[in-house]
Amino acid sequence: MRYQLYYWPTIQGRGEYIRLALEEAGAAYTDVARSGNGISAMMRMMAPAKGTPPFAPPFLKAGQLVIGQTANILLYLGARHGLAPKAEAAKLWVHQLQLTITDFVTEVHDTHHPLGPSLYYEEQKAPAKKRTQDFWKSRVPKYLGYFEDLSAANGGGYVTGRRMTYVDLSLFQIVEGLRYAFPKRMKGFERKIPGLVDLHDRIAARPNINAYLASHRRIPFNEDGIFRHYKALDL
């Protein structure tokens, strides 16, 4: 079965966590909105009608099924592609960690959009600076410290044990994104998360991920996505 991924075609954004999972799994998929009339097709899927219209991208079409919400899509894919354990308790634990990453991603977005998604960054630069200060003072240490501790508790394996899951792929993206958006701040911070940096490197070196990152399928970071590099926010 060929999956159809629907997400904004010019950013990594929340869709990237799905792309990484599909690529690692070697799954066949079409990144629908990146071709021809793909954006119109995506918007039509979201039109309120009967059925199960998603609230927002990303969403995944798998046969007849349309699944929305990043963590929910990974919950579905994880079970099918060996990217998560099948037993209920372990499956819920991995999903729980992905939901915690989801919360963190929202907080990353809020660093440049504290007054909400409708205004441009340029209209909220001063509040963005304040929010970013708190983000690096309190939130990054809390979230990444949590995942660093989990990683350490597993003796340098993966975050939930000896086998890689979609959570590890997402943590790769978190490290990569923070490096892009806040190179100076992140450089200073990385010594506090040696386990996550090592995890990042091991994920990047996996053959499927390595090939993906070098391909045109990987959209470069830019200032329309979640991780944005604004010098004013990076000290």
Added chain:
Amino acid sequence: MRYQLYYWPTIQGRGEYIRLALEEAGAAYTDVARSGNGISAMMRMMAPAKGTPPFAPPFLKAGQLVIGQTANILLYLGARHGLAPKAEAAKLWVHQLQLTITDFVTEVHDTHHPLGPSLYYEEQKAPAKKRTQDFWKSRVPKYLGYFEDLSAANGGGYVTGRRMTYVDLSLFQIVEGLRYAFPKRMKGFERKIPGLVDLHDRIAARPNINAYLASHRRIPFNEDGIFRHYKALDL
């Protein structure tokens, strides 16, 4: 089996979506932090150690299992207490909607804390006013319009069909919370969501929910929770 719910003892907050599900199900549970040394017990469960420490409350202890993240807990409870369908596609759909409610709840919180959770509201009143304006102009119509459309598509039943799910319980809480926090704004808005208002009323009238709301187990809304009433933000 008696569940143990761990959540802050003086607010409804994110724990309330779990409380409503447990109450509707008639499940036996202890609201741990509301008794004796409950808060210490909760903090100990979150201490980074081996196992599966939750990142933050709420979390639920079900036998040996400790489950965190509100929507994840409801995913677990829904399957066991007839509060969600058992078939995979329908189960994912209901979970997807709960995750969309989760996103909305974060945006509710950000109305009074746009600069982040570390500062007090009193330190961010002006940005809070701006964020709240956008929240009511763009976000409330988008989110509640989406759920209103789903409700209408089901001909006045429940949001996902003829049977009630935990999503309906959560939407009750959303309507109740917006009425508390923004009574004037919500009064004007309710004519746009007749289906959700009717759903709210039907949920409130259910025997178990009705008894719960009249009990001491229901913590009153207050200005430490997610839904806070600040006159300056309500027009």
